[in-house]
Amino acid sequence: MSTGPAPEHEAIAAISTRGVTRDFKAGQQTITVLHGIDLDIRAGELTYLVGESGSGKTTLISIMCGILWPTQGEVKVFGTDIYSLTDTNLVEFRLQNIGFIFQQYNLIPSIDAASNAAVPLIAQGMDRLEARERAVAMMEKLNIGDQVDKLPNQLSGGQQQRVAISRALVHEPRLVVCDEPTAALDAGSGRRVMDLLRDVAVAEDRACIIVTHDNRVFDLADRILVLEDGKITHDGTDMPEDH
Amino acid sequence: MLWIAIRMLTGDAQKFYGLVFGIAFSTLLITQQLTIFVNLIERGASAVYNVPSADVWVMDPVSRTTDVNFPMPATALDKVRSVPGVEWAVPHLRAGASVRTGDGDLEGVSVIGVDDATLIGMPRRMAAGSTDVLSRPDSVIIDDVGTTRMFEGGQDPIGQRLELNDQRAVIRGVADAIPSFTSQVTLYTKYSNALNYVPGTRNRMSFVLVGSADGIAPEVLTQRIEEETGLRARTRDQFARDGVDFIIQNTGIPLNFGITVLLGFIVGVAIVGLTFSLFIRDNIKQFGALKAIGVTNSKIRGMVAAQAGLVGLIGYGLGVLGTVGFIWGFSSNPTFKGFYIPWQVPLISLGAVTVILALTGWLALRNVLKTEPAAVFR
Numbered sequence: 001m002s003t004g005p006a007p008e009h010e011a012i013a014a015i016s017t018r019g020v021t022r023d024f025k026a027g028q029q030t031i032t033v034l035h036g037i038d039l040d041i042r043a044g045e046l047t048y049l050v051g052e053s054g055s056g057k058t059t060l061i062s063i064m065c066g067i068l069w070p071t072q073g074e075v076k077v078f079g080t081d082i083y084s085l086t087d088t089n090l091v092e093f094r095l096q097n098i099g100f101i102f103q104q105y106n107l108i109p110s111i112d113a114a115s116n117a118a119v120p121l122i123a124q125g126m127d128r129l130e131a132r133e134r135a136v137a138m139m140e141k142l143n144i145g146d147q148v149d150k151l152p153n154q155l156s157g158g159q160q161q162r163v164a165i166s167r168a169l170v171h172e173p174r175l176v177v178c179d180e181p182t183a184a185l186d187a188g189s190g191r192r193v194m195d196l197l198r199d200v201a202v203a204e205d206r207a208c209i210i211v212t213h214d215n216r217v218f219d220l221a222d223r224i225l226v227l228e229d230g231k232i233t234h235d236g237t238d239m240p241e242d243h
Numbered sequence: 244m245l246w247i248a249i250r251m252l253t254g255d256a257q258k259f260y261g262l263v264f265g266i267a268f269s270t271l272l273i274t275q276q277l278t279i280f281v282n283l284i285e286r287g288a289s290a291v292y293n294v295p296s297a298d299v300w301v302m303d304p305v306s307r308t309t310d311v312n313f314p315m316p317a318t319a320l321d322k323v324r325s326v327p328g329v330e331w332a333v334p335h336l337r338a339g340a341s342v343r344t345g346d347g348d349l350e351g352v353s354v355i356g357v358d359d360a361t362l363i364g365m366p367r368r369m370a371a372g373s374t375d376v377l378s379r380p381d382s383v384i385i386d387d388v389g390t391t392r393m394f395e396g397g398q399d400p401i402g403q404r405l406e407l408n409d410q411r412a413v414i415r416g417v418a419d420a421i422p423s424f425t426s427q428v429t430l431y432t433k434y435s436n437a438l439n440y441v442p443g444t445r446n447r448m449s450f451v452l453v454g455s456a457d458g459i460a461p462e463v464l465t466q467r468i469e470e471e472t473g474l475r476a477r478t479r480d481q482f483a484r485d486g487v488d489f490i491i492q493n494t495g496i497p498l499n500f501g502i503t504v505l506l507g508f509i510v511g512v513a514i515v516g517l518t519f520s521l522f523i524r525d526n527i528k529q530f531g532a533l534k535a536i537g538v539t540n541s542k543i544r545g546m547v548a549a550q551a552g553l554v555g556l557i558g559y560g561l562g563v564l565g566t567v568g569f570i571w572g573f574s575s576n577p578t579f580k581g582f583y584i585p586w587q588v589p590l591i592s593l594g595a596v597t598v599i600l601a602l603t604g605w606l607a608l609r610n611v612l613k614t615e616p617a618a619v620f621r
Contacts, residue, residue, distance in 0.1 A: 122246075
């Protein structure tokens with residue numbers, strides 16, 4: 001389960017999970033959402049994590065990016081056992097190494113697009129104007145350089161998602177994690193966003209993992225992992241026939 | 244991140260202004276009510292402060308304040324004068340009387356008899372005329388606040404004739420005096436005239452006003468007077484404090500003002516707490532995203548503290564300015580004559596605002612800190 005089809009170039013292991021289990025308490029009951037996941041996500045690949053609602057994909061991605069503690073198991077991100085870090089160091093690790101793209105974008109409504117994109121750099125302590133300049137450069141790369149001064153509510157859904165992508169990439173993280181990035185977009189916009197992520201978020205030393213169930217964009221993946229009832233049931237370049 | 248925090252807050256104009264209004268209203272209510280309270284109860288000492296030349300007030304042992312006094316026999320004056328360390332001692336009379344005004348109304352007044360020779364007992368300044376007029380027959384001097392009560396149409400009080408306890412009195416001057424607690428009209432006249440205007444019991448002298456000799460502390464002199472005469476003696480400050488304490492102990496004013504100040508605090512907590520909680524709730528996804536991205540809890544605390552600080556600064560400033568505006572706006576009203584904002588009052592308000600913001604900020608912050616970063620993926 002830990003290996004998939006080999007990509008054309010030599011891949012670097014970006015995320016490695018071993019025996020990851022996660023339980024949730026529901027009243028008196030304990031529900032096991034993930035059952036001992038062993039998985040390697042390689043750098044240089046666009047990896048999709050696919051599954052029905054309740055299959056555990058959000059829990060798995062949260063654990064892989066260091067925002068939800070596993071009940072059992074080990075998670076290494078670029079060789080760092082992230083759950084052996086102190087809380088403060090884990091937060092710092094996320095800030096330096098992980099870019100997030102959320103389904104609802106979660107942009108701050110009262111600051112302009114460029115400032116939103118600059119948030120990780122500002123959080124790292126960079127001067128606000130310098131951070132904004134770098135964010136503007138990233139937004140130009142994503143073809144929304146003419147929207148830098150607009151507030152989020154003045155942008156279309158696709159433009160807001162591009163701002164969110166700019167925010168995820170502006171600090172050049174090694175891991176980019178996306179949660180349903182096309183869920184709120186029409187088919188055309190969704191494909192354009194995925195194409196964009198391929199172009200900017202996938203590199204030899206960078207991994208990009210996307211949680212989605214949008215079958216309109218499955219053909220853009222390098223690797224598709226299917227999660228069912230807390231277990232990886234498929235690992236390949238295409239979706240299985242029965243999905 | 245503080246810049247982002249401030250922009251998050253100011254970007255939501257409705258809640259920002261709601262928070263500022265809550266703090267401003269609370270500050271205004273607390274500061275204004277405490278200011279009025281302090282100034283009002285200080286009026287209990289106004290009669291003492293109106294006679295700045297007297298170092299010591301001597302009275303019957305049962306007398307408590309300038310208005311709650313038991314007259315002494317005239318011989319008390321000689322007893323006091325014989326005490327070593329007394330530079331001078333003069334008689335002082337304070338009594339109530341009735342005046343029939345020109346238009347037939349009845350007005351309760353305070354009649355104050357000041358020393359015939361030295362006029363000790365008069366306020367320091369005159370608003371119109373001079374204290375010399377008291378040498379003329381039937382002369383009285385009215386206090387400035389009294390003129391506004393007795394002559395409402397802006398009529399000139401000088402030369403007005405009054406029927407004072409069935410006797411003729413002519414107003415020949417206006418004293419610039421601190422109003423009494425009840426803002427009752429006060430008429431000053433010579434002690435000998437006052438005895439005629441205010442007939443009563445055999446003993447008529449309310450107080451003996453004393454000046455201490457050089458090098459004698461008033462506190463020492465009061466002890467000496469009490470030991471040698473058996474009368475009660477209080478320094479100016481002690482007697483002023485007695486007047487204030489009497490109002491505190493014998494009226495519902497502290498309780499009423501205390502309730503209003505408490506309401507100001509509660510209203511502040513309610514408005515600010517509710518609005519702050521709504522603001523945090525509306526932005527919980529953004530805070531969650533920031534936490535996921537890698538903003539530490541201490542930075543989040545700093546952000547919320549900056550938001551609370553900004554709201555507090557603006558709201559508190561507006562509240563205090565509102566109080567200043569209130570005092571300034573009503574400064575020409577005789578009821579508020581001499582009102583000022585004691586420096587302790589804005590400090591108390593600042594303390595209250597800090598508590599309001601700390602409490603509501605902490606309650607709001609709890610939700611942010613409890614938010615799991617993973618919640619942004621749900």
